Amino acid sequence: MKKFLSILLALCLVASLAACGGGGDNGTAAAGGNEGGGSSSGSADVAVFYYTYGDTYISSVRTALDAALTAAGVSYQDYDSNNSQTTQTEQVTTAITQGAKVLVVNLVDTGSDDAAKNIIQQANGVPVIFFNRSVSEEAVTSSGTNVFVGTDYEMAGHMQGEMIGNYVLENYDTLDLNGDGVISYVMFKGQEGNAEADARTQYGQEDADAILTGAGKQALSFYDSANSNRYLVDQTGAWSSAAATEYMGTILSQYSEANGNMIELVIANNDEMAIGAITGLQNAGYNKEGGKVIPVFGVDATDAAKAAIAEGTMIGTIKQDAEGMANTIATIAGNYLNSKDAFEGVDAANVVGTWRVNIPYGTYTGE
16 A cells, blocks of 8 residues: 555656646757747747847847747747857757748858858758848858848947047046046957957047047057057957956056056947946946046947946947847848848838848937
């Protein structure tokens, strides 16, 4: 009798565990994906590949795109490539095998066209929507029907440079901490070989200089004369706050007001690095309530950056419209699924030729 009861209890326990473990439609899928949009068969019409979930701006695009696809009744599968092109390429193979009808790709490797062309070749006629991380026209149009949704990335650098130049000009005497008539700056570049990073690095500084020299002031001076690049790059390619915080800690151990060579301006290619720089400055006693503020500028207008601007620890940023990008991607994906023209329903003012959509930028200073 005891043996029978033991067996009965064991069977009940197994049944209970099985009931608790029943999966829904949004469980973790193979190759690092999270299934959404109501697909219950392990396949989805749209496969979305993010270069990393860890990027704050990309995370905001993902949230908006998930919502847009769900609202449109489109089944989708998200994949985290974790900043590995090899992983992303394998994920694309998995998605195609599972029957994806549209691929949405936030490319990892932007240093050349090879990765983009390889994905198009893998797709073998399945349309690909590349987004955010720049892909050339030659690559996008190399085969099949594909598009790119991004920005006029040079414009972000120009807008940031103008914002910085005007701010520095208006506050020159306050910013010139050692009174030498020159504003010393540091530039944080997200990634080598990335078109957006290259343009922001160039124009964020050059356009600011043009405003300053045009008003009879000295051009900005990179804090380290031995650095011919005039920027510091995140060696991981992740555009991370941690990289900027580490750099600032190292810099401020040598460059300070006491030594007469304090950095007087911070320019960052994205808001994550801007926030990291602020952390480094705060660790040294700057950019705190009631304390001296070293002006910091970024790109993206993330929630964290907006909060920092509201608090007065950051001056300004360039808004990269995550929701606008997500809605445009969702519209194009729906068009592909319904055999419509790719750009039907997309603002014609943002369409470039037959292959690209540029989402407009905007300045953000909290005003």
